[in-house]
Amino acid sequence: MDHPNIVRILKAFSDEKDHVVVYNFIFPLAIGNLKELFLADLGKETSVSKLVSTLWLQFEGLGSGVSHLHENGIAHRDIKPSNVLLYQDSSPSRLTAKIADFGLAVGTQDNPKFEVGSVDAKSALKYADPEMRTRSSGPETSQNPPTREELWKADIWTLGAVYTEMLSYLVRGPTGVTEFRNFITTTKNNLTSDQISDSMYDDGIKVKAQVLEWLNTLANWENRAGEIVPLIQSMLNESSKRPTASIVVERLSNVIRLVRFTPWTHVPKPGYTDSWKVRLEEKLGAPIDWKPFASVKRACSPGMTRVLWEWYDEWLEMDLPQDKAEQYRKSCKPLSQITAQDRGHPVESFDGSGSTIAPEHPNAPTSTQGDLSSASSSTTGPSSQALPLSRGAVPGTNHFREIYWCVDIPWSERRVTYLMALKVDGLSGNGEDGRICDDMTLCKVLLQSYNKIRGFRGTLLSWKTCVDLRFIKFARIYTDSAEVSGLKVELPPSKDYDYELISPDEVHMNIASKQILRGFSKREWGYHLTTTLSLIPKKKDSTLNFNMGSQGWGLHAIEGFSLTKILIWVAVLNGVGIAFVVLWLVFVSKTDLQNAFVPVTYFMTVILLGLAVPQLLGAA
Structure with missing residues (x-):
């Protein structure tokens, strides 16, 4: 029997003793x-x-x-x-x-x-x-x-x-x-x-x-x-x-497979703390970035499938309808068929979780176990291929393509969304010059541009941050203006934009957005890949038209509350208040503690309400 999972017989012989025949086999x-x-x-x-x-x-x-x-x-x-x-x-x-x-x-x-x-x-x-x-x-x-x-x-x-x-x-x-x-x-x-x-x-x-x-x-x-x-x-x-x-x-x-599919019946139910977090988000009508505490573990709704995949040695997850999950499952290669070349690095050792450990070097060969499939089509635009494991640098040398990044402006009288064009090329870099060449520089430049567009008001006065991304079709509101309006959530046509599609579209957008969001908070990358960058639509030949009503496709930052920012504001105001009380007791009255706290309490209440109310109402 010639099969990799059936032992191979090297030699066979028989031995007879006391009229009993014993057959012996030799195998590796x-x-x-x-x-x-x-x-x-x-x-x-x-x-x-x-x-x-x-x-x-x-x-x-x-x-x-x-x-x-x-x-x-x-x-x-x-x-x-x-x-x-x-x-x-x-x-x-x-x-x-x-x-x-x-x-x-x-x-x-x-x-x-x-x-x-x-x-x-x-x-x-x-x-x-x-x-x-x-x-x-x-x-x-x-x-x-x-x-x-x-x-x-x-x-x-x-x-x-x-x-x-x-x-x-x-x-x-x-x-x-x-x-x-x-x-x-x-x-x-x-x-x-x-x-x-x-x-x-x-x-x-x-x-x-x-x-x-x-x-x-x-x-x-x-x-x-x-x-x-x-x-x-x-x-x-x-x-x-x-x-x-x-x-x-x-x-x-x-x-x-490299991707794990878990039916909703086998997804662990969230604990009391996670349930409380979800209820709070529902009350606020907006998601919350729970850092510095653990992110919320959400329940998987009936009829859904939880999909988990590894990206840069970290596990990410999304919930999909069963039909979408099954469609995506068919595009993923079984793990038993994944070779070291597919993974992009030697498969030398394994950890206790069953996932491979990538060698730590600054420029690993263009792939890792965090990728979702071993499909390796190099065609551009939508296709039936799953996320490729090997991409290398973005094709081209000095030829620039553009990613369009749409960010809402905080503390404006009406909702304003600004557009920024980000350059993509095939040259190596660290993102400091604003050029994007791999996943690390993609996340770095997107985050820098997000903070730049939002400015001082968004960085210091806003309690909100980017908690999700959407692939949108947008239109310019005025000629020669960066202000745009989102039209619908969709991926662009392949004739004008260069990207590689994971089918179905819902999976594609979920994977790309969650990887970028995780990249925003990532400090150590270890090696540089382009698996996420390959999913982002890039304008191919020319820059976007500046005329009013001209349309394009890009990424839109979705905002939610940042617990870190709220805690910083509370800590700063409390610090200022305590300092005021100490100065009052030293220079005004050593025993008048009540009058020392009155102005402090009033000051903190006015500041917090002034910041919180407009943001809770969605006006900022």
């Missing part, structure tokens, strides 16, 4: 098996412990191995952790799981006979499905052989049992499998069992309820587990309802 030396890993014997090795998180890739690999066996008319009949060998690959550095021990395997074209009472058969029963357990305890099975479909469905069950223990280990660590077995241990009629299915006293052909409860608990602990659990539960269903091996592989290929 493994570093251990899953059972040894689950018992923490293998995980103590430093080289292995660093690569444990790469086992997330092996869910699909093992499923593919079983599918390959079934396609070639073979049922394994003994899939269990001790029969899954582990090998360490060097490029990329990861663990690979391979199915071994075909002592009970049969060709499905034959009439298989389950050897009742044999040591191998009893060992296989520990992970066997309820149907096979019932069959093995009944009459001699040569008189009632299992069908081909029954054998294949039995393999799906045992694979699901192995998946359950793998997931327990990956989510809960070295004690995960022990915790799982303890959780599902049941006692009935003085019989105690920690098996996934025990037909000795189980009513009906089914998995234990405790197993399903444990899987749901894992789903709430880890986002990736939440995506895999529904599949595992279907594999542990009654025989007629289990998926085929090919369907298992297909569904897993849509799960283990």
